[in-house]
Amino acid sequence: MSPTRAVLCGYYGMGNAGDEALLVSLLQMLPSSVTPIVLSGNPRATKKQYGVASCDRKSAFAVLNALNQSQVFIWGGGSLMQDSTSIASPIYYAGLMSLAQQRGLTTIAWAQGIGPLNKSGTRWLTKQVLLGCNAISVRDTASAELLQSWQIESIVAPDPVWAMESKTLPELDDISKPKVAVVLRSHPLLSKNRLQTLTKAIKDFQAQTDSHILLIPFQPTQDRAIAKSISTALGHHNSILSINDPKELKGLFQQVKMAIGMRLHSLILAAAEGCNCFALSYDPKVSRLMSEVNLPGYELANLPDDPSLISQAWIELFHAPTKLSAVQIQSLVDRASIHQQLLRKAIPNC
Structure with a gap:
């Protein structure tokens, strides 16, 4: 055949x-x-x-x-x-x-x-x-x-990326400070003023948590300039990481204490590895995820003007227990496999 x-x-x-x-x-x-x-x-x-x-x-x-x-x-x-x-x-x-x-x-x-x-x-x-x-x-x-x-x-069923396999990223072992991932993207809602507010909040958050900020451009052509501007403002204890292998990108979050993300899959990849997430929603798909798995965050259009309010919310999450339990994550992974069952049923001769 x-x-x-x-x-x-x-x-x-x-x-x-x-x-x-x-x-x-x-x-x-x-x-x-x-x-x-x-x-x-x-x-x-x-x-x-x-x-x-x-x-x-x-x-x-x-x-x-x-x-x-x-x-x-x-x-x-x-x-x-x-x-x-x-x-x-x-x-x-x-x-x-x-x-x-x-x-x-x-x-x-x-x-x-x-x-x-x-x-x-x-x-x-x-x-x-x-x-x-x-x-x-x-x-x-x-x-x-x-x-x-x-x-x-x-x-x-949940997004299939919940069930994607992952690979560890050993080069992060050299960073001794707690690692926090930040994934921002270019978008009209991320205005110059809002980016300045977020940058100030990140700087304040870093100072109070003694953390190392991992700036991850998910689509470098759109995101790298934002990552560079934040890196310059922070000055120290930060890295810009561009990772081509999606499995390694997911595995990265095994070593990350917390993630702050605009992009939908930054939040899914992080949460699937047991990392606490804070969403900055620019799109209904992100808001839906926030609602369905109870992620804390802001609608970007309603971002507070005061950076200290934002950094305080992040600090509280940084010190909080894991929001999604291992049982909840496994349930999402198991239910994501429904997409696989659909393929087996729909494709002839499978």
């Missing part, structure tokens, strides 16, 4: 650690009988790093060739169908899903976070392609409720 080929479609090869973690999680959960072809912004790097076939996500010829030689098409996790930044993203992903459906491939929307969908056109487009899917899993209850309002059946 010839192997089943599956096209994996997501925001892969674009230098975003969260989306790379989703790809690693999907490859980890994909049945062994399936041969993946990953659509990537950097197919050479994707092939080298993960040992899988890959093609240019922007090459019409390469994408059509991949679809023509495959039996399965998978939207591979994340907030692919959203129009908060532009309508280009939902048009691109819906277009590929529609092409796969027209060619008779088994189509799966996997571990999706649907929305925000602010425009009627993108809501209609999303609904139409989801109606044509053979199987759908979502990573939060708000997405499940939206699909239910459209009378579309889906399975809801």
Whole structure:
């Protein structure tokens, strides 16, 4: 029997650690009988790093060739169908899903976070392609409720990155001070004034906890400038870490006492390793995570103007017991495996 080929479609090869973690999680959960072809912004790097076939996500010829030689098409996790930044993203992903459906491939929307969908056109487009899917899993209850309002059946389970394997990062052993990770990203809500406020709060927090600040740009092209500005302001006892391997990035948090994060997957990776997390929400997906696993934090739009209020909240969390127990984390990991069960059921001959 010839192997089943599956096209994996997501925001892969674009230098975003969260989306790379989703790809690693999907490859980890994909049945062994399936041969993946990953659509990537950097197919050479994707092939080298993960040992899988890959093609240019922007090459019409390469994408059509991949679809023509495959039996399965998978939207591979994340907030692919959203129009908060532009309508280009939902048009691109819906277009590929529609092409796969027209060619008779088994189509799966996997571990999706649907929305925000602010425009009627993108809501209609999303609904139409989801109606044509053979199987759908979502990573939060708000997405499940939206699909239910459209009378579309889906399975809801925690983000699959909760269950991603991890590797230790021994080079952090040389840092004797307690380590605190800070993951900020470029975004309109992180204005110059808010960044200055957060920087002052980090400096005050560091002084009062005698901690070493790990500044982690999850998408270096967007995040490194912010990390450098904070590093310069702190002056000492800080490091900027760019880690390409998602498993090592997750393992990093085994040695981190606390994480302060804007990016969704910085919080998931940290919490999955038993690290206390403080969220700075710039997007509904982060707010949903805060609500669903009871993470402390601020909506960035409502960030206090007084840095001392922020640093005090961080100090209290720094000295607090672990917010998520080992039992709670294991439950999230176990339930995340529901996404794997969906793949086994939906993909033919598995």
